[in-house]
Every structure is written in structure tokens, then in C-alpha cells.
Amino acid sequence: MNSPKMLSHFIDGEPQAPASGRWLDDVNPATGEVHALIARGDAEDVDRAAAAAKAALRGPWSQWTAERRAELLEQIAAGIEARIDEFAEAESQDQGKPVSLARRMDIPRAIQNFRFFASALRAESLGAHPTLGVLNYTARRPLGVVGLITPWNLPLYLLTWKTAPALAMGNTVVAKPSELTPWTASLLAEVIQAAGAPRGVFNLVHGLGAEVGQALVEHPDVVGLSFTGGTVTGRRLAATAAPMLKKLSLELGGKNATLVFADADFDQAVEGACRAAFLNQGEICLCGSRILVERPIYDRFVAALTEKVKALRVGDPADPTTDLGALISQEHRAKVEGYLRLAVEEGGTILCGGERPNLPAPHDAGAFLTPALVSGLAPTCRTATEEIFGPVATIHPFDTEDEAITLNNLTRYGLSASIWTEGLRRAHRVAEALDVGLVWVNTWMLRDLRVPFGGVKDSGVGREGGAHSFEFFSEAKNICVKL
Ligand code: NDP
Numbered sequence: 186m187n188s189p190k191m192l193s194h195f196i197d198g199e200p201q202a203p204a205s206g207r208w209l210d211d212v213n214p215a216t217g218e219v220h221a222l223i224a225r226g227d228a229e230d231v232d233r234a235a236a237a238a239k240a241a242l243r244g245p246w247s248q249w250t251a252e253r254r255a256e257l258l259e260q261i262a263a264g265i266e267a268r269i270d271e272f273a274e275a276e277s278q279d280q281g282k283p284v285s286l287a288r289r290m291d292i293p294r295a296i297q298n299f300r301f302f303a304s305a306l307r308a309e310s311l312g313a314h315p316t317l318g319v320l321n322y323t324a325r326r327p328l329g330v331v332g333l334i335t336p337w338n339l340p341l342y343l344l345t346w347k348t349a350p351a352l353a354m355g356n357t358v359v360a361k362p363s364e365l366t367p368w369t370a371s372l373l374a375e376v377i378q379a380a381g382a383p384r385g386v387f388n389l390v391h392g393l394g395a396e397v398g399q400a401l402v403e404h405p406d407v408v409g410l411s412f413t414g415g416t417v418t419g420r421r422l423a424a425t426a427a428p429m430l431k432k433l434s435l436e437l438g439g440k441n442a443t444l445v446f447a448d449a450d451f452d453q454a455v456e457g458a459c460r461a462a463f464l465n466q467g468e469i470c471l472c473g474s475r476i477l478v479e480r481p482i483y484d485r486f487v488a489a490l491t492e493k494v495k496a497l498r499v500g501d502p503a504d505p506t507t508d509l510g511a512l513i514s515q516e517h518r519a520k521v522e523g524y525l526r527l528a529v530e531e532g533g534t535i536l537c538g539g540e541r542p543n544l545p546a547p548h549d550a551g552a553f554l555t556p557a558l559v560s561g562l563a564p565t566c567r568t569a570t571e572e573i574f575g576p577v578a579t580i581h582p583f584d585t586e587d588e589a590i591t592l593n594n595l596t597r598y599g600l601s602a603s604i605w606t607e608g609l610r611r612a613h614r615v616a617e618a619l620d621v622g623l624v625w626v627n628t629w630m631l632r633d634l635r636v637p638f639g640g641v642k643d644s645g646v647g648r649e650g651g652a653h654s655f656e657f658f659s660e661a662k663n664i665c666v667k668l
Contacts (some may be wrong), residue, residue, distance in 0.1 A: 190221040192367050194230055194391055195374035197237035198384025204229040209364055209392070214281040215502050215511040217550035223367045226392030228400035231359065234388035235406045238330040238357035241385030246357065254353055255303040260380035261349075261373075262299035265292065268372065275368040276341060277502045281511030281552065282465055284503050290465075295345040295373075301634040302349035305651055311661075320666045325659045327355035328432060331409040332401040334394075334422070335370075337363035337513050338468040338574070344370055347411045348377075350654035352386065359388045359407060361398050363414075365513055367391050394418065402426050411657065412436070413470075416572075416598075416643045423646075434647040434657050436470070436639055438572040439600030442593045443473035443629070444615065446586075447481045449605035453627065455486065459493045461603055461629040462578035463556045466509050470644075471601045471623070471630055475569060476580040477592050483582040487560060490580070491536045494556050499542050511551040512575055518552040521575035524568055525557060528579070533562040538576065570596045586615060594620045600640035603629040622648070 192211065193200035203224040211221035224230070249257075265272060272295070273288040282291075314321040333347040344362055351358050362370040370389055377387045390397050398418075401407055402425045409432040412422055416437040426433055443458045461473030478486045502510035512518045518541075525539045538557035543549075556576035562569050569579045583589045593602055601623040606612050616624040622640040625631060632638075635651035649657060 189219060192221050192223045192371045192391060194224045194226060194234070195371065195378075195387070195389040196230070196234045197388070198378060201230075201233070203227070203392070204233070211279065211367060212514070213278045214514050215278075215551040215553070216547040217515075218547065220278055221368060223364055224391045226390040226397040228396070230390050230392070231397055231400040231404055234359045234390050235330055235404050237385035238359050238388050239406050241357045241383055242327070242329060244383055244385065246355070246383045246386050249355070251306050251309070254355065255306045257380055257382060258299040258303035258306070258349055258353060261377055262296045262303070264376035264380050265296050265299070265373070268376070269293075269296075272341065272369055272372055275372060276366075277510065279366040279368045280337060280340060281513055282502060283507045283510045285505045285507070286465065286510075291339060291342045295341045297634070298342075298345040298349045302353045302654070305635070305655070306353045309655065318668050320668060322664055322666075324662045324664055325354070325655075326662060327659055328409040329356060330407050331356045331358055331411065331658065332404070332407040333358055333360040334398050334401065334410065334412045334414065335360070335362050336414045337365040338465065338470070340366035341369040341373065343413050344373065346649065347413075348373070348387065350649075351411070351658045352382070354655055354658040356409075356658055357386050357388075359390060359401060361390055361392070361401055364391060364393055399425070405429070408432065409658065410434070411649070419645065432657065434639075434649060435645045436649065437643060437645040438574070438598060439470045439472070439640065439644050440475060440570060440572050440596045440598045441471060441473050441601045441603075441621070442475040442477050444589050444593060444602060444604045445476065445478045445482070445486060446589075446604070446606035446608065446611065447479040448607045450607060450627070451482065451486070451489070454605040455489045455493055457603065457605060457627070457629050458490055459497075463494070463497060463509060463576050464630070466512055467556070467576040467578070468513065468574055469630075473603055473629060474573060474578045475564070475596075476578055477564075477583050477589055478580060479589070480582045480584050487536065487580055491558055494558050495537045497556050499553055499555050500544055501548055509556060509576060511548075511553050513552070515552050517575065518554050521554060521573055521577060524571075524573045524575075524577060525559075528559045528562060528568040528577075531562055531566040531568055533559040533568060533579070535559055564592050565595060572598065586611065590615060590618045597643045598640070599642035600644035601625070
């Protein structure tokens with residue numbers, strides 16, 4: 186038998202074993218097999234990483250020009266691109282998602298994150314406020330050592346979304362990916378080193394949230410934290426970091442609505458609602474898991490969507506025809522199934538899905554679940570308002586535009602929404618009225634990396650993307666000169 190891969194920390198330019206000598210299992214959720222061992226980090230490892238990152242801030246990195254940092258980001262992008270198949274395979278084996286999805290979405294987006302922030306850095310200009318005899322101008326400096334904490338659903342996509350602007354602004358990084366999906370973060374560390382980053386500029390500490398994540402949040406030398414994850418964790422993180430006056434960006438959960446008006450392009454809306462609900466097994470913070478449909482087309486829409494959902498193929502993530510792979514873990518599948526039982530208790534009808542598919546070995550041991558559509562629920566019930574983060578969507582009728590807006594706004598979340606209508610004025614009116622950070626009209630998850638990304642209410646604090654990321658990962662300094 187081959188000895189398992191060992192995913193070490195990456196500290197001060199080299200792989201490092203955990204101080205504790207302990208390792209965690211890295212499980213492939215599609216087969217239940219342990220395919221790697223992960224360093225189980227603790228506060229001592231975080232301390233070593235933070236020290237390396239702090240020392241690197243004073244080293245040659247501090248003398249790098251913006252142009253040189255932009256070139257580094259491009260080298261990193263090229264390094265990932267050269268190993269794209271390896272990255273896609275690793276992401277799928279850690280996360281359960283189809284390899285084809287990782288190959289066309291996650292890994293290309295990681296590459297794009299580095300290329301985008303390289304060009305944004307080159308195009309950046311800062312403000313000046315001249316007046317007679319006085320010039321005020323804005324300069325930027327890096328924050329310092331920043332902590333990046335990322336979830337398991339889009340592992341490399343989200344880690345690079347933070348790493349690229351953090352490095353662009355001249356910071357040094359200590360990253361903590363989810364221990365469920367550590368592999369592509371380790372590959373990224375190799376690529377960053379090979380691209381020529383000075384040692385200590387990018388450090389990676391693997392391990393559990395309660396051990397590594399908490400130590401990173403508490404570390405006095407980590408001055409900024411960008412976190413993507415659940416709302417409960419985000420709140421805990423803020424409670425620790427706020428009294429220490431750390432800069433915080435929190436991208437948290439969502440329970441997003443897809444609002445379909447009777448005048449929508451019917452086929453496009455069915456297609457869009459299906460994709461928004463179930464892409465990546467429904468494990469995306471932006472997923473449209475609350476589908477609101479105007480009454481005149483409700484029955485027809487439910488029938489068409491049910492057919493479409495039934496046709497989605499669940500199974501072997503390596504099969505290019507697979508639409509949905511495995512959920513992240515057996516525990517997560519059990520949680521999602523618990524919500525389906527709750528849906529029935531709350532009076533819902535499961536129109537399709539919610540079953541464990543019969544798959545041949547080795548996938549018979551995987552955390553698979555067929556995508557489920559539930560109707561007949563009150564839009565205020567728990568199933569329809571709590572984040573399930575899996576392949577479950579609820580569908581509800583509405584009668585008026587005002588009612589649709591009210592239904593959208595009644596959850597505690599406020600990340601995104603998608604509106605499907607051919608009415609130009611209505612689209613703008615409804616978009617303005619929704620309590621969310623992002624609205625799509627007649628599309629979903631169409632991303633331009635320049636735009637502000639983030640949520641309101643329990644979906645988070647702050648915005649990332651383009652200039653917003655640069656603002657987060659730097660301190661603006663005003664310099665006033667009397668001429
Ligand atoms: P969690 O909040 O459980 O974990 C996120 C990260 O935080 C993980 O690396 C986790 O480590 C770590 N962590 C856990 N506890 C602590 C702690 N006390 N201190 C510091 N770090 C800690 O989220 P999930 O990984 O379960 O991801 C799913 C969630 O992420 C969903 O709620 C989803 O909506 C949200 N999300 C939000 C997005 C957005 O942009 N708004 C995008 C994608 C996901 P560990 O895994 O070891 O516990």
C-alpha cells in the first residue's frame with residue numbers, strides 16, 4: 186500500500202511538521218477513504234507562522250515595487266495553470282464536487298483571481314486633494330500580517346480571492362483553510378514559493394478551527410482578518426477580534442431568493458433557478474435555495490423545475506457527465522437530511538430528491554444525496570429561512586411585487602438575490618428594495634471581480650472585490666504638504 190500523502194504546514198518558505206506531532210485524516214467524501222494526513226496545527230504553529238510573516242514584512246519584500254508584486258501574482262497564476270488538472274483532481278477528491286466543475290469553475294477562477302489583482306494593482310491610482318498652497322494626497326501602506334480563514338465549499342477559489350489582494354498590497358499572510366479541504370492550499374503554497382515569493386510572505390497552518398483558527402484570531406501580531414464561513418463562527422471571531430481592534434472582513438452565510446415574475450423568460454428562469462439552487466451540490470453561499478414564483482405561472486414552473494431537477498445526475502465526481510458530486514461529509518449529509526425531515530414536519534411536500542442514490546463501490550460509501558425540491562411550506566418556517574447549505578430548495582408562490590420583496594427580506598440573511606423578469610422598470614425597482622448585498626437580474630453568479638462583494642444583516646460585514654479588497658488589505662495615509 187502507498188503511504189498516504191502528508192500535508193504539512195508551510196512556514197517560512199518550507200514545509201514544516203506540526204509542533205504537536207499530531208495529524209488528522211483527510212477524507213475523500215465521495216468514497217470515505219482517507220487519502221492524506223493533515224498536520225494538526227496548534228497555537229505554537231500559529232506563533233511560528235506569525236513570527237515568519239512578521240520577519241518577512243521587514244525583509245526584502247518591503248522593498249518590492251508594485252510592479253514586481255504584480256509580476257509575482259502573474260507567476261502564481263501561471264504556476265496554477267500549468268498544474269490545472271492536478272489542482273482540479275485534488276479539489277474534487279477533498280471536497281466531493283465533480284472534477285469537471287473544479288476544472289471549469291474553481292481552478293480557473295483561482296487563476297483569474299491572481300491575474301485580476303495583478304492588473305488592478307497596475308491600474309491603481311490614489312487620490313489627491315490640492316488647494317491653494319496646500320496639497321493633501323493619499324498614500325497606502327500594507328496592514329501587516331493578515332490572517333485568512335476560509336471554508337470548505339470553494340476552497341482554492343476563496344483562499345486565492347483573499348491571498349491575491351493581500352499580497353498585492355504588500356502584506357504577509359498566515360492562511361488557515363478548512364481542515365476538510367486542505368489539499369489545494371498546500372499545492373498553492375508550493376506554487377507561491379516556486380513563483381519567487383520571499384520566505385515568510387505566505388504561510389499556511391493546517392488544522393481545526395477551534396485550535397488553529399482561534400489562535401490565529403487571538404494572535405497579537407495578526408492585525409487583520411479576512412474570514413469566509415458560517416455566521417456563528419463569524420460572530421465568535423468578531424467577539425475575539427473586535428476588542429483587539431483588528432480590521433475584519435466577514436463574508437458569512439446566506440439564504441438567497443430566486444424571484445421569478447410571470448413575465449420572465451420561462452425556460453431561462455427554470456434553467457437559472459435550477460443552476461442557482463444546486464450548483465456545487467448547493468454548497469455555495471450564493472445559492473438560491475428559496476424560490477419565489479408569481480402565482481399565475483407557479484404550477485407550470487413547479488412542474489418544469491421538478492423535471493429538470495430529477496434529470497440532474499448524481500454520482501462519481503470523476504465522470505464528466507456528473508452534475509452533483511458528494512456532499513462534504515457524512516455529518517453534513519446527516520444535517521441536510523435532518524432539514525428534509527423537518528420540512529415534512531413543517532407541512533412540506535418533497536417533490537423530488539432527498540434520497541441516498543444507489544451507487545457502485547467505491548461510491549456506495551460516499552456522502553451523496555439527490556437534489557430535493559420542497560413545496561407547500563410557509564415561507565417563514567425554519568426550512569425556508571435557515572441556511573441548509575446543501576442540495577435542498579424550497580419553492581413558494583407570491584401574488585404581488587410587494588409580497589415578493591417582503592418574502593425576500595424576512596430572513597435574517599442578506600447576501601444575494603436573483604430576479605427573473607422581462608420588465609425593465611420592475612427589475613430595477615425590486616433590485617433597489619431587496620435587503621441584500623448583491624442582486625442579479627436574469628442571471629445568477631455572473632461575477633465581475635471589480636464589483637463590491639459581500640452581504641448585509643447576518644451575511645456579513647464589509648466588502649471585498651477590486652478596490653474594496655485593496656482598501657481592506659491596506660491602510661490609507663493622508664499626507665498634507667504646505668507648499
Ligand atoms: P465555518 O464557519 O464552520 O468555518 C469556516 C472556517 O473557519 C474554517 O476554516 C473553520 O475551520 C474556521 N473556524 C472554525 N471555528 C473557528 C474559530 N473559533 N476561530 C477561527 N476560525 C474558525 O464554515 P464552513 O467551513 O462550514 O463553511 C460553510 C459556511 O461558509 C456556510 O455558512 C456558508 O454560507 C459560508 N460561506 C460564505 C461565503 C460568503 O462569501 N459569504 C462563501 C462561502 C461560504 P474548521 O473547518 O477547521 O472548523
